[in-house]
Amino acid sequence: MVMTELALSARGLRKTFDSIPALCDVDIDIAAGSIHALLGGNGSGKSTLIKILAGVHTADAGALTVQGMEIDARRVNPSWAARVGLRFVHQDLGLFDELSVAENLTAAQEFPIRHGRIDWRALRNRAAKLIERFDIGVTPEQPLVELSQVERTLVAIARALQDDELDGATKSVLVLDEPTSCLPNDEASRLLGRLSRYAAAGHTILMVSHRLGDVVGVAHSATVLRDGRKAATLTADEITEDRIVELIAGGAVPQRERRNSATMLSTRTHAPLLDVESLPVASTGAVTFSCWPGETVGIAGMVGSGRSRLLRSIFGAQVHAGSVRIEDQYLEAGSIGSAIAAGVAYVPENRAADAAFMDQSIQTNMSIVGIRDYWRGFRLRLSLESADARRDSERFLVASNGCAQPLSALSGGNQQKVILARWLRNAPRVALLDEPSQGVDVGARAEIHQLIASAVADGATALVVSSDFAELAELCDRVLVLRAGSIVAEVPRDELSEHRLTSLAASSVAVASHA
Ligand SMILES: Nc1ncnc2c1ncn2[C@@H]1O[C@H](COP(=O)(O)OP(=O)(O)OP(=O)(O)O)[C@@H](O)[C@H]1O
Numbered sequence: 001m002v003m004t005e006l007a008l009s010a011r012g013l014r015k016t017f018d019s020i021p022a023l024c025d026v027d028i029d030i031a032a033g034s035i036h037a038l039l040g041g042n043g044s045g046k047s048t049l050i051k052i053l054a055g056v057h058t059a060d061a062g063a064l065t066v067q068g069m070e071i072d073a074r075r076v077n078p079s080w081a082a083r084v085g086l087r088f089v090h091q092d093l094g095l096f097d098e099l100s101v102a103e104n105l106t107a108a109q110e111f112p113i114r115h116g117r118i119d120w121r122a123l124r125n126r127a128a129k130l131i132e133r134f135d136i137g138v139t140p141e142q143p144l145v146e147l148s149q150v151e152r153t154l155v156a157i158a159r160a161l162q163d164d165e166l167d168g169a170t171k172s173v174l175v176l177d178e179p180t181s182c183l184p185n186d187e188a189s190r191l192l193g194r195l196s197r198y199a200a201a202g203h204t205i206l207m208v209s210h211r212l213g214d215v216v217g218v219a220h221s222a223t224v225l226r227d228g229r230k231a232a233t234l235t236a237d238e239i240t241e242d243r244i245v246e247l248i249a250g251g252a253v254p255q256r257e258r259r260n261s262a263t264m265l266s267t268r269t270h271a272p273l274l275d276v277e278s279l280p281v282a283s284t285g286a287v288t289f290s291c292w293p294g295e296t297v298g299i300a301g302m303v304g305s306g307r308s309r310l311l312r313s314i315f316g317a318q319v320h321a322g323s324v325r326i327e328d329q330y331l332e333a334g335s336i337g338s339a340i341a342a343g344v345a346y347v348p349e350n351r352a353a354d355a356a357f358m359d360q361s362i363q364t365n366m367s368i369v370g371i372r373d374y375w376r377g378f379r380l381r382l383s384l385e386s387a388d389a390r391r392d393s394e395r396f397l398v399a400s401n402g403c404a405q406p407l408s409a410l411s412g413g414n415q416q417k418v419i420l421a422r423w424l425r426n427a428p429r430v431a432l433l434d435e436p437s438q439g440v441d442v443g444a445r446a447e448i449h450q451l452i453a454s455a456v457a458d459g460a461t462a463l464v465v466s467s468d469f470a471e472l473a474e475l476c477d478r479v480l481v482l483r484a485g486s487i488v489a490e491v492p493r494d495e496l497s498e499h500r501l502t503s504l505a506a507s508s509v510a511v512a513s514h515a
Contacts, residue, residue: 006065007032007173007204008053013062013073015048017409020401022048023059024228030221032067032171035195035205037215037239040225041248041441042413043399046208049225050175053206054088055081066173085172087160091181093152095144102127102140105159134158135194149303149467150187153179154194161203171202179207180214181438182467184302186502192218210413210441211468212241224248249443270294271327273461274430279313279322281306282485286322289480289487291430291461296452298472299465300491300501301482307465308349310482311432314463315339315346326430340369343429347436349465351419356407363389363403366422388425396421396451397444413440417448424451431455431462437471449475469501481505 008030015023023045030036038046051057053064055077062073066084095104105127127140136154138147147155157174164172179195180188192214199205199220209215215222222234224247231247272290280286287310291297301307313320319334332338339346348354357365366389389403396417400410407415416439424431436452437445452462452475466472472479473496481489481504489504 005032006030007034007067007171008206009065010049010053010073011063013049013052013064014060015045015052015057016060021228023052026062026223026225026228026230028223028230029233030173030204030206032204033199033202034220035199035207035218037219037222038206038208038225039212039215039222039244039248040231041399042397042417042439042444043227043411044225044248045228046225047177047411048228050088050177050206050208052076053081053086053175054078067171085164086175087164087172088175089153089156089160089177089179091177091179093156095152095156097143097145099144100140101131101136101138101142101144101147101155104144104155105130105140105162107159130158130162134161135197145304148187149183150191153183153191157194157198161198164203171204173204173206174198176205176207178209178211178439180209180211182303182435184467184469184502184505185213185498186506188214210439210445212244212442215239215244216241245442248441273327274314274463275323275325276314277323277325279310279320279324280485281310281313281482285485287480287482287485287487291463293429293459293461294456295477296456296462296464296475298476298479299463299482300469300472300479300505301465302505303467304484305482305505306485307482308434311346311434311463311465312348314430315344315432317346317348344432345369345423345426345428345430346432347420347423347434349434349438351416355419355422356415358408359406361404361406362393362398362400362410362418365407365418366392366403366425369422369426392421392425393418395447396424397447413444416440417444420448420451424455427455427458427460429460431460433462434465435467436464437466437468445471469505470498472496472501473498 006029010028013023013026026049040046048057052059052073059073064071064073064076066086069084071080096107102123106123124140131138131140134154134157136151136158138151161172161174180191183191195205196218216239219239220236222239224231224244270293273293274291277288278286299307299310309318312318314324316331316334316336316339324331326342329342331342363386367385386403393400393403398414398417400414407418420436437448440448456462464475477493479491479496479501480487481491481501483505491500
C-alpha cells in the first residue's frame with residue numbers, strides 16, 4: 001500500500017461557545033501537495049475549524065500535526081501556526097488599493113534598505129520574481145486598483161506564500177476562505193487552475209467554499225461538516241455536486257419554477273416602478289433604465305464596472321447627479337431616508353461592515369428599519385417584535401440559539417440571512433440586492449431565490465447584482481450588462497446564459513446599445 005505523506009492531520013477537534021458545541025470531535029487529514037475542500041452549511045463549523053488552525057480560537061480538545069510538527073490543539077497560537085507553514089488568505093484579501101503590486105507584496109515584510117533608503121530596485125526584482133513564479137500576469141509597478149479580482153487574489157496568495165516559495169525548502173499549507181465567492185465563473189476557473197498548479201508544485205491547499213461547482217474536479221479530497229460534526233470525507237471520484245448537496249442539505253434543493261417571457265412582458269402594462277436617468281456610476285458614463293413591477297432585473301458587470309455604486313446611488317447611500325424616481329416620486333439624491341420612505345430596500349455586498357450591528361441581537365438587527373411599527377404609545381411591543389423575529393428566522397433558515405443571541409455569535413452565512421430578512425420581511429417595493437447569496441449555503445440560496453421571487457410576484461421590483469452570472473441567468477427576467485459605467489447590452493430572459501453574460505461583461509468589443 002502506498003503511504004501518502006500528510007501535510008495536516010487533526011484528531012478530535014472540539015470547540016464549544018457558551019456550552020453550545022460548534023465542533024465535535026472532528027478528524028481531518030490532508031495529503032501534502034493536494035487541494036482539500038472544507039464544505040458544510042452555514043454554521044456547520046468551517047470557520048471555527050480554520051480559526052483553531054490559525055490560533056484565533058482556542059480549541060477545547062484535540063491534537064494537530066502540521067508538516068510533521070505535533071501539538072495539543074489547545075496550545076495552537078498564531079506564531080506556532082506561522083512557524084509550521086500555515087498561511088491564511090481571508091475573503092477580504094487585506095490588500096491596499098492605493099499601493100503598487102510590489103508594495104503590496106512587501107507590505108507584511110520589511111522593505112529592503114540600501115544606504116539608509118528603501119531599495120526600490122530590490123523590491124521590484126523580488127516582486128517580479130514572485131509575479132513570474134505565481135504566474136499573475138501583472139507588472140510590479142501596476143497600482144492595485146487596475147487589477148482584476150483574480151489578479152488581486154493571486155497577489156494575496158503570492159504575498160502569503162512568498163517566503164516558502166522563494167527559499168524553495170519549505171512548502172506551505174495555504175488556507176483559503178471562499179476564494180471564488182466574488183468571481184464570475186470564468187474568472188473562478190482561472191483562479192482554480194492556478195491553485196491546481198500551486199498544489200502540483202508542492203503546496204497544500206485547504207479551501208472553504210459554498211460554490212460546490214468550483215470544488216468538483218479541482219479538490220483531491222473533501223471534508224463535509226454538518227452541525228459541527230464530520231458528515232463525510234470524500235475522495236476525488238466521490239466529489240460530485242449531488243453527493244455534496246445530499247450531505248449538506250440532507251436531500252435535493254428545490255428549484256424555482258421559471259416564469260416565461262409572456263408573463264414578464266405582461267408586467268409592462270403598468271407604468272414603470274423605478275426610473276433611473278443619467279445616473280453616473282463610474283468615473284465615465286451614466287446609466288438610464290426603467291424597471292416594472294413584477295420583474296427581477298439583473299446587473300452583470302465586472303469589478304469596477306459601477307455595479308455596486310449603481311445600487312448605492314439609487315438607495316441614496318452615495319450622492320449623485322442624475323435622477324431616481326419611484327412611480328411619480330423623485331428621490332432626494334444622497335438621502336437614504338427618502339429612499340426608505342419610498343419603499344426601497346438595500347442589501348449591501350459587504351454586509352458585515354455596512355449593515356450589521358454585531359453587538360445587537362438577531363431580533364434588533366431584523367427590526368431596526370421598521371422599529372416604529374413596534375411602538376404603541378410609549379411602549380415597545382417586545383413580544384410582537386420577538387414573535388416576528390422568530391417567524392422570520394425560520395423563514396430565512398437562520399440557525400441560532402434564539403433571537404436574543406448577538407449577531408456576532410452567528411456564523412458568517414447566518415449573519416447574511418439576518419440582514420436579508422431585515423429588508424425582505426417588510427415587503428419592499430424596490431429591492432436592491434448586492435450579491436444576495438454570497439456566503440450562504442446551497443439550501444439557503446434556493447430559499448433566498450424563492451423569497452425574492454415571492455416579493456416580485458407581489459408587485460415589487462428586484463434589482464440584483466451578482467458576480468455569479470449563472471445565478472443571474474437563473475433568477476432574472478432580464479439582465480443589463482454594465483461596462484465602465486455604461487449599460488452596453490440588455491439580455492432578455494430567452495437569451496440568458498452564463499456564457500453570454502460573461503462574454504458581454506468582459507468583452508472590450510463594442511456591442512449594440514440597449515434600447
Ligand atoms: N464567537 C462566537 N460566539 C458564539 N458562537 C459562535 C461564535 N462563532 C461561531 N459560533 C457558533 O459556532 C457555530 C459554527 O460557526 P462557524 O462560523 O464555524 O460556521 P461556518 O461553517 O463557518 O458557517 P458559514 O458558512 O455561515 O460561514 C455556529 O453555531 C455559530 O453560531
